[in-house]
Amino acid sequence: MLVKCIASDIQLPVEFIERVSISASHRYKSYRIKKRTKGYRTIDHPARELKLLQHWMVDNLFSALPVHNAVYSYRAGRNIQGNANIHRKNNFLLRVDFADFFPSIRAVDIVKLLQKHQDVLPFRLSRRDTVLVTSIVCKDGHLTIGAPSSPIISNAILFEFDNHIASVCKSYSVKYSRYADDLYFSTSKRYVLEKVLEEVKRAISDMQYPRLRINNQKSVFTSRKRQRKVAGVTLTSENKLSIGRQRKRAIKSMVHEFKVGTLARDKASYLRGLLAFVQSIEPSFMAALEKKYGSETISEIRGLKPSSRK
Secondary structure (H helix, E strand, C coil): CHHHHHHHHHCCCHHHHHHHHHCHHHCEEEEEEECCCCCEEEEEEECHHHHHHHHHHHHHCHHHCCCCCCECCCCCCCCHHHHHHCCCCCCEEEEEEECCHHHHCEHHHHHHHHHHCHHHCCCCCCHHHHHHHHHHHCECCECCCCCCCHHHHHHHHCHHHHHHHHHHHHHCCCEEEEECCEEEEEECCCCCHHHHHHHHHHHHHHCCCCCCCECHHHCEEEECCCCEEECCEEECCCCCEECCHHHHHHHHHHHHHHHHCCCCHHHHHHHHHHHHHHHHHCHHHHHHHHHHHCHHHHHHHHCCCCCCCC
């Protein structure tokens, strides 16, 4: 039984693990955060004991499942920079977005996934085992934003889809990458991406599981003549990666506020994250910030130098 393996590994009683799995859907703290564009996103954060079991599932079960090479999200050694790099030299870009991505993946889809890849799993799963797994990784029968197990499951469950789309794109000489629920396609050939979008819609319609749908309002065609963005990274007309002018202005303003002591405390960690993003995407802008505001100020924000502020 799978539950005995879990109990042995994490040194907790079988009865406790079963009790947590049965009541798992009630062991979340839910809250909403504002989206960058409009509306809100619901985050379901699992309780400590449930998160422990979800991490076990990631490390000992779902990590054995295949993930396509086109995927750049939630993978060691892959990042936003690499995702954007693929498309920076092409003239035309298409972004396609899945609507309600994680919640669209249901417990029954995960059971089918596990059954299909039983030969690569480290455990022979019984029906009772799959019920245990889905109870632990799902809330009310579907994946949630906030559970540490949701990303790896979503990547694995789209392996066949990614493989098919990558093959289609190869036939059209189109570059393809996926970052979570965002699909990116690029080429330097005119009028090709419209055909690719139709192929994507057809592939989604033909999928047996999960049942996904495109957010048509977020399907965007852009070209070198207009601003091209890949997962928040701007592709410049010189084929370089940039964080974008608007974000640069906001960062300069926040760094100035930090230096003069007027930056709100809750914005400091946000600024620290932005500077880490800057360092990975556009280090030349980081050098410009250090020159303008002083390397000590930037190091203090990034946490590389002990703060002298009280």
